[in-house]
Amino acid sequence: MDSAAGVVLEVRDLRAYLYTRWGVVRAVDGVSFVLREGETLGLVGESGCGKTMTGLSLVRLLPEPAGRIVDGQVLLEGEDLLAKSESEMRAVRGRRVSMILQDPQTSLNPVFTIGDQILEALGQHHVDGERSLAARAQEALRRVKVGAPEQRMRAYPHQMSGGMKQRVVGAIAVAGEPRVLIADEPTTALDVTIQLQYLALLKEIQARTRLAMLFITHDFGIVARMCDRVAVMYAGRIVETGPTRALFRAPRHPYTEALMASVPRLEGHVARLPSIEGQPPPLHDLPPGCRFADRCAYVADRCRREYPPTMPVGPAHEAACWRNEPSAPSR
Amino acid sequence: MLEERAIGAEPLIRVENLAKHFPVTRGVLIGRTTGHVKAVDGVSFTIGRQETLGLVGESGCGKTTTSRLLLRLEQPTAGRVLLDGRDIHALRGADLVRYHTRVQAVFQDPWSSLNPRLRVRETIAEALVVNRRVTRAGKLERVEEVLHQVGLPLSAAARYPHEFSGGQRQRIALASALAAKPELIVLDEPVSALDVSIRAQIMNLLKDLQARQQLSFLLVAHNLATVRYIAQRTAVMYLGRIVEHADTETLYRSPLHPYTKALFAAALPADPDAPRDDMILSGEVPSPIDPPSGCHFHPRCPFAMEQCARVAPELKAVASGHVVSCHLY
Ligand SMILES: Nc1ncnc2c1ncn2[C@@H]1O[C@H](COP(=O)(O)OP(=O)(O)OP(=O)(O)O)[C@@H](O)[C@H]1O
Ligand SMILES: Nc1ncnc2c1ncn2[C@@H]1O[C@H](COP(=O)(O)OP(=O)(O)OP(=O)(O)O)[C@@H](O)[C@H]1O
Ligand code: SF4
Ligand code: SF4
Ligand SMILES: [Mg+2]
Ligand SMILES: [Mg+2]
Numbered sequence: 001m002d003s004a005a006g007v008v009l010e011v012r013d014l015r016a017y018l019y020t021r022w023g024v025v026r027a028v029d030g031v032s033f034v035l036r037e038g039e040t041l042g043l044v045g046e047s048g049c050g051k052t053m054t055g056l057s058l059v060r061l062l063p064e065p066a067g068r069i070v071d072g073q074v075l076l077e078g079e080d081l082l083a084k085s086e087s088e089m090r091a092v093r094g095r096r097v098s099m100i101l102q103d104p105q106t107s108l109n110p111v112f113t114i115g116d117q118i119l120e121a122l123g124q125h126h127v128d129g130e131r132s133l134a135a136r137a138q139e140a141l142r143r144v145k146v147g148a149p150e151q152r153m154r155a156y157p158h159q160m161s162g163g164m165k166q167r168v169v170g171a172i173a174v175a176g177e178p179r180v181l182i183a184d185e186p187t188t189a190l191d192v193t194i195q196l197q198y199l200a201l202l203k204e205i206q207a208r209t210r211l212a213m214l215f216i217t218h219d220f221g222i223v224a225r226m227c228d229r230v231a232v233m234y235a236g237r238i239v240e241t242g243p244t245r246a247l248f249r250a251p252r253h254p255y256t257e258a259l260m261a262s263v264p265r266l267e268g269h270v271a272r273l274p275s276i277e278g279q280p281p282p283l284h285d286l287p288p289g290c291r292f293a294d295r296c297a298y299v300a301d302r303c304r305r306e307y308p309p310t311m312p313v314g315p316a317h318e319a320a321c322w323r324n325e326p327s328a329p330s331r
Numbered sequence: 332m333l334e335e336r337a338i339g340a341e342p343l344i345r346v347e348n349l350a351k352h353f354p355v356t357r358g359v360l361i362g363r364t365t366g367h368v369k370a371v372d373g374v375s376f377t378i379g380r381q382e383t384l385g386l387v388g389e390s391g392c393g394k395t396t397t398s399r400l401l402l403r404l405e406q407p408t409a410g411r412v413l414l415d416g417r418d419i420h421a422l423r424g425a426d427l428v429r430y431h432t433r434v435q436a437v438f439q440d441p442w443s444s445l446n447p448r449l450r451v452r453e454t455i456a457e458a459l460v461v462n463r464r465v466t467r468a469g470k471l472e473r474v475e476e477v478l479h480q481v482g483l484p485l486s487a488a489a490r491y492p493h494e495f496s497g498g499q500r501q502r503i504a505l506a507s508a509l510a511a512k513p514e515l516i517v518l519d520e521p522v523s524a525l526d527v528s529i530r531a532q533i534m535n536l537l538k539d540l541q542a543r544q545q546l547s548f549l550l551v552a553h554n555l556a557t558v559r560y561i562a563q564r565t566a567v568m569y570l571g572r573i574v575e576h577a578d579t580e581t582l583y584r585s586p587l588h589p590y591t592k593a594l595f596a597a598a599l600p601a602d603p604d605a606p607r608d609d610m611i612l613s614g615e616v617p618s619p620i621d622p623p624s625g626c627h628f629h630p631r632c633p634f635a636m637e638q639c640a641r642v643a644p645e646l647k648a649v650a651s652g653h654v655v656s657c658h659l660y
Contacts, residue, residue, distance in 0.1 A: 022486070044526075045526065046528065047524070047529050048495070048496040052496060147391075148620055151620055159353070161390055161391040162395065162520070163390025164390065164391055185497070189520065189553070190553060191389045191390045191392075191553045191594070192555065192594060193389065193597040193612050194390050195553070197612075218525065218526045218527060219554075221598065221601045224602055224603040244603050245603045248602065259527060259528055262528040262530070262531040263601045264534075264554075264560055265601065266555055266556045266598050267600075270560065273534060273535060273560065274531065275529070275531035275532040275535065282486070
């Protein structure tokens with residue numbers, strides 16, 4: 001383990017493509033970041049920009065047969081997960097790295113009861129007596145605030161509300177006490193009171209186990225509350241990374257700036273919300289220059305020719321935009 | 332009561348004492364009914380033409396079940412849903428076909444609501460064949476029109492649902508709901524899978540469509556800012572019942588029911604420097620299988636009084652168009 005910095009997960013220049021009938025979709029196209037013990041990194045960005053594919057690449061669960069990791073490294077406590085065999089990966093998933101999938105439907109098997117599925121997850125991770133296992137399963141449900149857990153254990157997924165399914169999936173993901181948790185929009189189906197309890201539960205687990213979290217979300221309320229740092233993704237790449245407060249107060253990439261402006265506020269009534277005009281370039285046909293150029297208010301000639309390098313813009317804060325280049329270029 | 336607001340004019344939708352109880356069974360083959368989940372337990376509201384009613388509340392409180400009852404996807408245990416004064420569960424033949432073009436839905440879960448074997452163009456066109464005789468060219472034109480409206484490229488038409496991200500799929504679902512030009516769209520968490528910019532686009536689109544096409548919406552959402560932005564009225568549900576119902580602005584400015592207050596207090600402001608005075612509700616989330624006596628909220632209510640555990644409060648009007656069910660009022 002890279003003990004000095006407490007880095008648990010380091011992703012280096014990850015590329016994951018989807019090979020489709022209409023071309024190669026470069027969903028993850030050179031993504032790098034680190035995740036430290038006990039920290040939460042938010043991953044935000046336009047719908048379809050590759051957040052889920054980034055998460056799935058880390059646990060090597062890209063959609064088959066289209067998805068393939070073509071380059072990069074995913075170092076978990078120094079070990080490259082991309083070099084592991086599938087059977088070695090099975091020992092990693094759930095125990096060392098867990099992912100709460102965006103789609104609770106695919107994570108729950110419709111023909112088994114909720115209880116069976118939690119028992120299976122618990123059984124995989126610990127050797128334990130039958131009876132205490134059932135008690136622990138109920139406890140896991142109670143912790144994610146599912147009422148009447150004894151009865152709910154016998155329910156099938158279709159008999160539960162959207163939010164309940166999402167909480168069951170969450171309970172399963174943390175059952176094995178992993179080192180790294182990738183949470184892909186884990187609270188979209190929860191009402192805000194239960195969301196708050198659920199987030200508090202994740203924080204509590206994090207404080208106890210020094211869990212590192214990658215939190216994929218569209219909710220800037222969650223980002224503000226949960227994340228120490230934020231990475232902003234656009235068309236397959238991370239365009240800005242920085243401390244949460246800096247991203248809210250002084251974003252340095254025009255996409256981040258525009259994104260922040262569209263956040264609906266709870267206070268006061270607005271007549272019309274601003275949104276970003278236009279669409280991102282298709283991931284199977286990307287331009288050579290900056291991918292935000294067509295929608296950017298500050299676009300210049302150079303932006304269309306050359307992709308901007310990632311430049312430091314403040315303490316632990318970096319962005320990939322030509323506007324941040326120091327006036328005396330060092331290149 | 333709220334129903335009297337539009338005197339004379341029959342609202343588009345009138346829901347009267349609607350209830351849905353699911354049996355809880357034990358045993359695999361010959362299930363023995365051991366109780367009931369009172370998912371929806373006596374709910375009444377109206378939706379006028381060109382109006383949006385927001386429905387918010389705790390996860391599992393019956394919002395989706397209410398939506399499904401309006402869509403005829405469930406049979407009510409009791410109560411009625413009237414569309415233009417006619418009971419939708421009694422419709423047959425041509426009336427039923429007409430109902431299916433007038434009422435459309437976009438669901439919470441963009442994964443299960445799209446047929447994986449149909450291309451996007453076929454999914455959208457399917458909504459068109461149900462009702463009218465539309466020419467092939469007319470159909471394609473409409474498909475392109477709605478794809479454009481929801482901000483998807485025309486190339487999306489030839490692809491299958493699994494080839495899209497969560498947010499893209501949700502836009503496909505919205506496009507097919509719009510295709511048949513319905514009068515009411517039931518929106519169950521339509522934007523929670525979308526990024527904020529597309530969310531803003533879709534919400535603006537819904538507002539524009541409402542103004543232009545006389546569209547009404549039932550909007551179920553957990554994001555309170557979203558509801559505030561598009562719903563004229565908002566109803567708050569707790570454990571199968573409506574506990575407060577008012578004009579959106581009134582409700583957001585002065586919520587009365589203790590659960591509504593807790594709900595607003597738990598919303599996370601999009602600001603890292605906002606004060607963190609969380610009002611985390613204590614107590615277990617009760618189960619609709621065995622709801623608490625009296626006021627369903629009493630085990631978790633910071634204001635609970637002696638009578639709250641015994642007597643269920645009635646919905647009463649506290650101001651014009653503002654009803655609440657709580658012994659404090
Ligand atoms: N099975 C697939 N085959 C082909 N393309 C796919 C497949 N799954 C996803 N894609 C494409 O890959 C890109 C990245 O998708 P991804 O699911 O990672 O987006 P996302 O950032 O998670 O979006 P959202 O916020 O909407 O969930 C999208 O443009 C999508 O259309
Ligand atoms: N087919 C069914 N059989 C048994 N119980 C059901 C069925 N469908 C729903 N329920 C139960 O009815 C209650 C209400 O569910 P519903 O899906 O309406 O909630 P919701 O308000 O939409 O919640 P969420 O916000 O989590 O989506 C829940 O307790 C749920 O478990
Ligand atoms: S590089 Fe140019 S086009 Fe890209 S975000 Fe910066 S200013 Fe805009
Ligand atoms: S009736 Fe009593 S328990 Fe129920 S919300 Fe009002 S004060 Fe609280
Ligand atoms: Mg995603
Ligand atoms: Mg629901």
